[in-house]
Amino acid sequence: MYFLRYEVLPNPNAAKLKDFGNTIALCWIRQAIQAKADLQARISIEQAGWEIRYLEEVYPVKREDYQPDHPAQRSCDIAEQKGEHIVFITVPKKD
Secondary structure, three states: OEEEEEEEEEOOOOHHHOOEOOEEEEEEEOOOOHHHHHHHHHHHHHHOOEEEEEEEEEEEOOHHHOOOOOHHHHHHHHHHHHOEEEEEEOOEOOO
């Protein structure tokens, strides 16, 4: 499994996201190869209405890497079951 963190912006055509500015996408992707994890994350992020500015970091992870009861453990669990878990940390758009 890989953890990837991207900086993203709302796609101008995604009306539901119009109030958001720079956003961070935190991704847990169940893939054994980094390039495949990156591709899967990019597809899912774009389908959710976001444009990727850049990949900030990527590294392999496992549930045991996190402290007990850390929210990332749940993200790992979801990714193990569903293949991925993506959390968007949004900020309001600046006028």
